[in-house]
Amino acid sequence: MSSQSPSRPSIIQQEQYYFAYGSNLRLDQMARRCPGSKYIGRASLLDYLWQINERGYANIVKSEGDWVEGLVYELSGEDEKRLDRNEGVAGECYSKEYKSLQLYRASEVLHCRPVPWIVKKGGPAKVLLDAQQVGESVEEQKETTEHDVLVYISSRYVTEGDPWEEYIERINLGVADAADLGVSEGFIQRFIRPYIPPAKQVPAKHTAYRPQQEADVNGRRLKSAPGARPAENTAESHPSRSVPLEEALE
Structure with a gap:
């Protein structure tokens, strides 16, 4: 399957399908960021590899034979603009690309909800x-x-890195929702767990990931920073960042 169409004219349409593979796997985060979004289904993007990059956040890079699983949402034009801000498009943390993927639309009880x-x-x-x-x-x-x-992809930050501690929790919450929606355990264990340790505990409605969190996974160090890491300090504490923490949080 081809995954071409890397870019399109910068005209935001009324409705746009969006493939999430990072913290936007978490539905309540998507509900807050994009209140007009609708759930479409799960999907697989071929010949890409999931990673945590040097900024400490999720990214995908070209890798023949690998694949990335995630969730597809339908965005309104206004929600797409909001997501552009969250993903740090203006600061070149992520760029907007358009891909072909394998889509498994959800059952009628969830599709387009x-x-x-x-x-x-x-x-x-x-x-x-x-x-x-x-x-x-x-x-x-x-x-x-x-x-x-x-799909929001960083071609600027592609070096493997270590996740911020606060990001680990958000990814784990997203993984729990994604697993409930059909993202495979094999994908999670093979591609996400080498970077993201399982949560110590997750909300009661989820039971998939309850092992004790380790200090590192497969030799990867976990980033940490003092306090809540206010947005105004992020660029200083991590030189590769050019936007506040609340932006570019895929």
Whole structure:
């Protein structure tokens, strides 16, 4: 499958599919960042590799034979603008690319549901459980190839790095939601866990990741910084950052 179409004219359309692979796997974060977003399904992007880069955040790099699993949301034009700010597009932390990927649309109980609605109902696992209990189908729809899906990728920061401690928690919460929605355990263990240790504990509705957190995983050091790491100190504490902490948090 081709993953071409790296760029398009910078015209924000009314609706745009977006592939999340980092902290935006967490639905309640997406609900806050992009209140008009809708959940579409899970997806796989071929010939790319998941990494934590030198800035301490998730990124994907070209790697033949590898793949990245994630979630696809539909964005409104306003939500896309918000996400551009969050991802630090203006500061060149991430660029906007458009890829072809394998899409597995969610079952009818979740497909095209507003993300804030899913969160309000208790999260994806709760919505699926409630549907099963009343006899509704929770089976995904058949795989399709979807083109021109927005992906935020850093071609500037591609060196492997260590995650910020605060980022580990957010990724683990995202991993829990993604696992509930069908992202494979094999992908999580093979590509994410070498960088991100499992959470000590996760919300009660999730049970997949409860082992004790280790000081490092496969020899990788975990970044730490004093206090809450206020936004005004991030550029100084990590020279490669050019935008505040609350931006560029894929």
